[in-house]
Amino acid sequence: MGAEFVALSLPPIVIGVLVAIACALPGNFLLLRGQALIGDAISHVVLPGIVVAFLLTGLVATGPMLLGAAGAAVIAVVAIDAVRRLGRIESGAAMGVIFTAMFAGGVLLLEQSDTSNVHLDVEHALYGNLESLIWLDATGWASLTDPVALAGLPVELPRMALALVVIGLFLWLFWRPLALSTFDEGFARGLGIRTGPLGLALVIMSAIAAVAAFDAVGSIIVIAMFICPPAAARMMTNRLGHQVAWSVLFAALAAVLGYVLAGYGPLWIGASDSVSAAGMIATVSGIILGVAAVAGPHRTRNG
Amino acid sequence: MLADALLLQLGYNATLVAIGACLLGIASGVAGTFLFLRKRALVSDAISHATLPGVGLAFVIMVAMGGEGRSLLGLLLGAGVSAAIGLLCVQWLTRRTRLGEDAAIGAVLSVFFGFGVVMLTVIQTMNAGRQAGLESFLLGSTAGMLRGDAILLAASAAAVLALVLILRRPLALAAFDPGYAEATGWSLPRIDLAMMGIVLVVTVVGLKVVGLILIVALLIVPAVTARFWTERADHVVIIAGIVGGLSGFVGAAVSATAPALPTGPIVVLVGFGIFLFSLLFSPRRGVLASVLTHLRYQRRVHVRQGLLALAQGQPIYETLTQRLLTRAGLILPDGVPTAEGQAAASKALLDETRWAIVRGDQAYALAATRYDGLTPIETVLTPDQLIEIDTKISAPEVVA
Numbered sequence: 001m002g003a004e005f006v007a008l009s010l011p012p013i014v015i016g017v018l019v020a021i022a023c024a025l026p027g028n029f030l031l032l033r034g035q036a037l038i039g040d041a042i043s044h045v046v047l048p049g050i051v052v053a054f055l056l057t058g059l060v061a062t063g064p065m066l067l068g069a070a071g072a073a074v075i076a077v078v079a080i081d082a083v084r085r086l087g088r089i090e091s092g093a094a095m096g097v098i099f100t101a102m103f104a105g106g107v108l109l110l111e112q113s114d115t116s117n118v119h120l121d122v123e124h125a126l127y128g129n130l131e132s133l134i135w136l137d138a139t140g141w142a143s144l145t146d147p148v149a150l151a152g153l154p155v156e157l158p159r160m161a162l163a164l165v166v167i168g169l170f171l172w173l174f175w176r177p178l179a180l181s182t183f184d185e186g187f188a189r190g191l192g193i194r195t196g197p198l199g200l201a202l203v204i205m206s207a208i209a210a211v212a213a214f215d216a217v218g219s220i221i222v223i224a225m226f227i228c229p230p231a232a233a234r235m236m237t238n239r240l241g242h243q244v245a246w247s248v249l250f251a252a253l254a255a256v257l258g259y260v261l262a263g264y265g266p267l268w269i270g271a272s273d274s275v276s277a278a279g280m281i282a283t284v285s286g287i288i289l290g291v292a293a294v295a296g297p298h299r300t301r302n303g
Numbered sequence: 304m305l306a307d308a309l310l311l312q313l314g315y316n317a318t319l320v321a322i323g324a325c326l327l328g329i330a331s332g333v334a335g336t337f338l339f340l341r342k343r344a345l346v347s348d349a350i351s352h353a354t355l356p357g358v359g360l361a362f363v364i365m366v367a368m369g370g371e372g373r374s375l376l377g378l379l380l381g382a383g384v385s386a387a388i389g390l391l392c393v394q395w396l397t398r399r400t401r402l403g404e405d406a407a408i409g410a411v412l413s414v415f416f417g418f419g420v421v422m423l424t425v426i427q428t429m430n431a432g433r434q435a436g437l438e439s440f441l442l443g444s445t446a447g448m449l450r451g452d453a454i455l456l457a458a459s460a461a462a463v464l465a466l467v468l469i470l471r472r473p474l475a476l477a478a479f480d481p482g483y484a485e486a487t488g489w490s491l492p493r494i495d496l497a498m499m500g501i502v503l504v505v506t507v508v509g510l511k512v513v514g515l516i517l518i519v520a521l522l523i524v525p526a527v528t529a530r531f532w533t534e535r536a537d538h539v540v541i542i543a544g545i546v547g548g549l550s551g552f553v554g555a556a557v558s559a560t561a562p563a564l565p566t567g568p569i570v571v572l573v574g575f576g577i578f579l580f581s582l583l584f585s586p587r588r589g590v591l592a593s594v595l596t597h598l599r600y601q602r603r604v605h606v607r608q609g610l611l612a613l614a615q616g617q618p619i620y621e622t623l624t625q626r627l628l629t630r631a632g633l634i635l636p637d638g639v640p641t642a643e644g645q646a647a648a649s650k651a652l653l654d655e656t657r658w659a660i661v662r663g664d665q666a667y668a669l670a671a672t673r674y675d676g677l678t679p680i681e682t683v684l685t686p687d688q689l690i691e692i693d694t695k696i697s698a699p700e701v702v703a
Contacts, residue, residue, distance in 0.1 A: 031406050034403055035405075036405045036408075037345060037408065037409050040348075040412070040413075044516075083582065086593075087530075087531065087588065088588065089527055090344075092344050093339055093344040093345075093523050093526070093527050096344050096348065096519055096520065096523040096524075097523055097524055097527055097575070100516075100520035100575075101520065101571060101575035101578075103516065103517065103568075104517055104520070104567065104568035104571035104575070105572065107565060107567075108565070108568045108569070108572065111563045111564070111565055111568075112563055112564075122441065122442060123438060123441070126420070126516075220413060220416050221417070223409060223413040224410075224413035224417055227406055227409035227410045228414065231406050234401060235400065235401070273424075273428040274424075275425055276420045276424040278420065279416075279417040279419070279420030279421035279423075279424065280417070281417070282413055282414055283414060283417045283418045283421060285413075286418070289410055289414070293396060293399075293400045293402075298401070299400045299401065300399070301400075
């Protein structure tokens with residue numbers, strides 16, 4: 001424990017927790033609005049965005065990739081809406097058409113272009129590489145107060161923290177109009193709240209969470225964190241504030257427990273190698289949801 | 304090369320795969336139509352992602368029993384079992400808890416997929432697992448397929464297509480008119496169960512061809528595309544089958560021509576191309592048709608309003624109206640009506656006057672509902688009625 005833990009396990013755990021909370025926060029509202037699968041769609045279309053950004057700039061740099069991913073997310077949301085309106089197709093099917101086509105395009109571009117010398121492949125996009133985000137400059141707990149060592153933190157950590165702050169700020173500022181428009185859109189509009197732009201802003205916040213998280217942890221954990229912690233929290237309470245608090249707790253719990261189980265679990269049962277942390281975090285969040293669905297005090301529709 | 308592939312000249316295995324993909328496409332197009340019409344299209348996304356842990360566990364079990372672990376049949380059986388469990392979880396979460404179906408789908412697909420990824424990393428650490436190639440189930444890969452696997456693929460695709468054709472009547476009934484289906488003695492839950500069963504089999508068979516991430520497209524895209532071309536229930540099913548079959552066949556054939564062309568994405572993009580064409584150019588519901596209809600309507604309104612202005616001697620300032628009237632030879636470029644224009648203008652004014660009387664008279668209440676400012680009155684009323692109305696017009700109208 002000590003030095004090794006701070007250098008190898010602490011940064012991934014902290015990043016995992018930040019990702020989980022950043023996704024779970026907007027996930028609460030998406031869930032209540034019946035848009036839970038938007039997170040699914042966004043995290044699939046991030047891949048073509050990143051591939052196009054790479055092909056245009058020729059380098060694996062954070063800035064262009066984030067821009068590309070965010071652009072793809074916006075294009076996907078607009079395209080889904082366009083197909084829904086123009087073709088008079090229900091939104092689930094419209095979503096299915098657009099995100100699969102964009103994902104297929106991304107995979108094809110990736111296979112066609114020469115990316116053999118850079119770290120960019122489909123598997124990485126799906127389940128990321130949380131374990132590789134280590135902090136080489138750390139020598140022990142004391143490094144946490146050492147500015148020189150802190151400068152060597154994985155870049156994903158401050159980026160994720162920034163995304164979380166932006167999302168938290170958005171929810172804090174627009175809490176009342178968001179809550180109103182989520183539960184009674186007509187009433188909210190009657191009060192003069194512009195529900196259209198507000199809904200789009202929520203989707204953009206979700207996209208920010210998905211895009212910032214994607215690079216570190218892959219899309220599977222993003223989808224799980226958008227849905228599972230809020231869904232489990234929904235079984236615990238009828239109050240929105242409490243639900244958001246529960247979802248943050250569940251998200252953090254899933255991230256920590258999942259990482260520990262993936263990193264140390266196999267060692268405890270005698271195996272030598274660890275398993276995918278992203279996959280394990282998603283699994284743990286599913287177990288939490290399962291427990292809440294069986295035993296949560298407000299699990300049924302009428303209570 | 305491409306022509307060879309499309310004409311099935313690339314060897315026995317590639318031909319089997321192409322035919323299998325075509326049959327699979329037809330089956331998934333037809334099954335997907337029922338799913339789409341029951342508004343449950345994305346349930347298939349949960350089903351397909353839920354296959355991954357089954358594939359992994361089946362591999363581990365087969366290795367533990369001393370086998371090589373790569374038997375396609377065994378892997379697909381495992382996929383089927385875990386997909387069925389995933390489907391049950393979706394149903395249970397939707398029925399027994401307060402979660403909506405979309406949240407249940409998202410939860411199941413992410414958690415099962417996450418657990419599947421854990422299984423994959425476990426397999427990578429096993430000695431037998433290094434070349435397992437289970438990743439090919441993510442995106443589909445038919446390159447270098449063994450003969451036995453190709454035969455299995457083609458045969459099971461044919462079997463699932465036969466199953467869909469046998470069950471098409473109850474499925475169509477439940478999709479288009481659930482109330483009538485129940486009233487005539489069908490059990491709706493049982494039909495839904497059969498539908499989900501078929502979707503599950505399509506998904507599992509499609510794993511090797513299209514991959515679990517994209518198989519959902521093969522179920523949704525053909526159905527959505529077919530809806531653009533017809534309003535008739537039986538035709539939607541047939542067209543969806545054709546679109547699905549075409550995507551499967553062309554996708555598999557194109558992908559066989561080069562190693563860097565993975566099957567799944569190509570199949571999906573071919574289908575999406577057909578969808579895009581339909582969205583833009585379908586004669587009744589397409590974007591182009593809507594735009595043309597709108598423009599035609601706009602022109603009729605402008606001409607009509609221009610003629611009424613002429614009839615009342617008012618000048619026309621609106622440029623589009625001027626242009627349309629000039630082009631039709633109704634006015635001269637300086638805005639003076641031609642003889643033809645005067646005739647058309649007085650006709651329009653007479654029409655409008657007659658409509659005004661019809662709309663003011665209770666006796667014509669039904670006819671008055673047809674008024675939209677464009678419909679000529681003689682298409683609504685008989686000549687006798689028109690004569691009666693004309694007697695109520697106070698003074699003859701004079702065109703300036």
